[in-house]
Amino acid sequence: MQAKTSRRVDIVAIAAVIITLFAVATAVAMAHKPLVIEGAVATGEYVNGVPVYRLPTVSVTASRKAELAKMAREEAVAVARR
Numbered sequence: 482m483q484a485k486t487s488r489r490v491d492i493v494a495i496a497a498v499i500i501t502l503f504a505v506a507t508a509v510a511m512a513h514k515p516l517v518i519e520g521a522v523a524t525g526e527y528v529n530g531v532p533v534y535r536l537p538t539v540s541v542t543a544s545r546k547a548e549l550a551k552m553a554r555e556e557a558v559a560v561a562r563r
Contacts, residue, residue, distance in 0.1 A: 523535075
């Protein structure tokens with residue numbers, strides 16, 4: 482009976498060590514993997530040893546009428562919940 486329990490503890494301990502080693506190896510691999518930013522252009526500048534990138538322009542278009550209607554709906558829902 483004692484031998485079976487001892488084997489189970491050994492197997493669980495070995496599994497825990499394997500899982501821990503895998504997690505550490507994955508963390509180390511991710512730490513050394515460079516970050517890739519789609520569409521970014523390096524400026525040649527560095528801040529705290531990290532390169533600075535210029536991101537592409539983002540255009541935002543909105544309709545005032547649609548936004549006011551959305552705000553009115555949200556307010557109506559908030560009042561109804563009280």
